[in-house]
Amino acid sequence: MSSGSGYSFMADKPSDSEKNNMDKSGGKKAKPVLTDADAIDTLPLSIIPLSTSSLKSAKLVKNSRLETALEIHNDPIAGRLQINPADVVKAQVGSAQDKIILERLATLPSYDVYSLRSSLKRLGIPIDETVLELSDGMKDTLQKYTQEFTHPLILHIFGEEGAGPDTTANILKLFNDTDKTRVALRLKMMSEKTGMSMAEIPAFLADYSDVFLSVAYYRHTFYSVVPDVSRFWLWLNELRNLREDATSPRTLASARKVEESLRFISGSIRERLAIFQKGFDLFWTNISKESFAQLQKEVEENHAGMGAVLCGLVVKMRNWSQAFPDNDIGSPAKRAQYIITEMEPGLEQLKLLENDARGRIGLSVVHMF
Numbered sequence: 001m002s003s004g005s006g007y008s009f010m011a012d013k014p015s016d017s018e019k020n021n022m023d024k025s026g027g028k029k030a031k032p033v034l035t036d037a038d039a040i041d042t043l044p045l046s047i048i049p050l051s052t053s054s055l056k057s058a059k060l061v062k063n064s065r066l067e068t069a070l071e072i073h074n075d076p077i078a079g080r081l082q083i084n085p086a087d088v089v090k091a092q093v094g095s096a097q098d099k100i101i102l103e104r105l106a107t108l109p110s111y112d113v114y115s116l117r118s119s120l121k122r123l124g125i126p127i128d129e130t131v132l133e134l135s136d137g138m139k140d141t142l143q144k145y146t147q148e149f150t151h152p153l154i155l156h157i158f159g160e161e162g163a164g165p166d167t168t169a170n171i172l173k174l175f176n177d178t179d180k181t182r183v184a185l186r187l188k189m190m191s192e193k194t195g196m197s198m199a200e201i202p203a204f205l206a207d208y209s210d211v212f213l214s215v216a217y218y219r220h221t222f223y224s225v226v227p228d229v230s231r232f233w234l235w236l237n238e239l240r241n242l243r244e245d246a247t248s249p250r251t252l253a254s255a256r257k258v259e260e261s262l263r264f265i266s267g268s269i270r271e272r273l274a275i276f277q278k279g280f281d282l283f284w285t286n287i288s289k290e291s292f293a294q295l296q297k298e299v300e301e302n303h304a305g306m307g308a309v310l311c312g313l314v315v316k317m318r319n320w321s322q323a324f325p326d327n328d329i330g331s332p333a334k335r336a337q338y339i340i341t342e343m344e345p346g347l348e349q350l351k352l353l354e355n356d357a358r359g360r361i362g363l364s365v366v367h368m369f
Contacts, residue, residue: 037131038138040221040311043111047131050098060085060105064319066312066346068106101125109353112221114214115307118300134217142216149212152284157193158186175202196289204292211299215276218306221314222269228317229266233259235327239335251336254344261347264366265313268354272306275361298361305357312350316343 036044041062050056059071061082069082085106088099104123108116113132120127134142175183187198196204240247240255276299283295323338324330330338355365 035135035137037113037133037135040110040112040307041315043105043108043116045105047127048101048105049126050101051095052098055088055098055102060111062111062311062315064315064342066109066315066350068108070102109349110304110307110311112217112303112307112311114217114300114303118304134213138217139213142213142220145216145219146212149216149280152280153208153287156284156287157190175205194287194289200289204289207296208292211296212280214303215273215280215299218276218310219273221310222266222273225314225317226266228321229262229313231327232262232317232320235324235335236339238327239332239339242332247332247336251339254340258339258343258347261351262313262316265309265347265350265354268358268363268366269306269309269313271363272302272357272361275363276302302357302361305353305360308353309350309357312346312353316346 036042036059043060045058045060046056048056059074061069061071063069063082068085070085070088071080071082073081085102088102104125108119108123110116113134117129117132175186187201190196190201191198194201194204236255236259240252279295279298283291320338320343323342324335359365
């Protein structure tokens with residue numbers, strides 16, 4: 001599909017990586033249970049330097065309209081208790097400093113650990129950065145992407161002999177060998193190939209692992225939601241084709257706006273992920289301290305933009321999927337109401353964020369709305 005602006009949207013067909021998220025019947029595999037550290041839309045206030053204990057036990061979350069809510073309680077039976085953070089700020093609860101911090105955190109469009117690293121610094125909120133790490137479970141989930149990032153690096157440095165499956169699974173294993181002579185030889189070889197001192201290499205590998213893990217996290221987050229996006233197109237098309245009062249001009253206009261917005265956002269995210277990949281491809285042809293610094297800068301400067309738009313897309317599609325777990329559920333009136341009251345709100349801001357992120361990495365801004 002393309003818009004009147006001439007922008008070509010990428011089709012929402014599953015790639016090979018996306019197919020890994022589906023079972024043989026075409027349905028989705030069970031998604032891993034996310035911890036708060038892994039969630040793109042949840043910020044546990046326990047990691048924030050607050051003095052009010054009742055606030056530290058709460059979380060900031062994004063709702064279907066992409067508004068920030070303070071979640072006080074979440075129980076599978078009793079349900080969720082959420083309030084507007086502004087109500088806490090106005091009430092006589094917590095210190096003045098806690099309220100300032102809460103106000104600032106509520107403005108953030110994403111709570112993934114990678115964008116939080118820069119966002120919290122920008123907001124002047126001190127935090128122990130060691131808590132801004134993915135869980136071991138999520139890191140294990142992301143292992144399927146690891147070889148794609150580590151194999152070319154190891155191949156360039158050590159050749160085919162050093163690029164076996166045991167090392168590409170974890171690049172740091174190369175230097176955790178019990179044979180100290182072999183480790184020293186590998187360090188010397190890597191130092192000669194990269195121009196780095198042997199003392200710099202462990203830190204370089206740790207930083208490289210963190211950078212590619214961040215890209216893998218964003219890719220995995222996007223791929224996980226693609227099946228819902230694909231089903232949404234069918235659901236939306238069914239709504240438009242209904243000959244009922246629910247498909248009023250207002251509903252059809254809203255449906256068209258939602259579709260164009262989501263197609264732009266999902267297609268543009270694919271483009272930006274491809275830009276990340278090209279950055280790694282370029283780095284592998286000229287591995288050095290300087291070329292890695294450039295790669296790291298490009299990826300990390302786009303964390304905020306990638307996190308913000310992915311957070312919005314994930315929240316929108318997850319809440320829609322929960323409201324309509326299959327395409328036979330929901331009357332025409334209920335579907336129409338959901339499009340207008342839940343899907344459309346927040347998309348304008350999401351499109352602005354995506355265009356801003358595109359501009360920051362040299363992609364053209366899309367004027368389609």
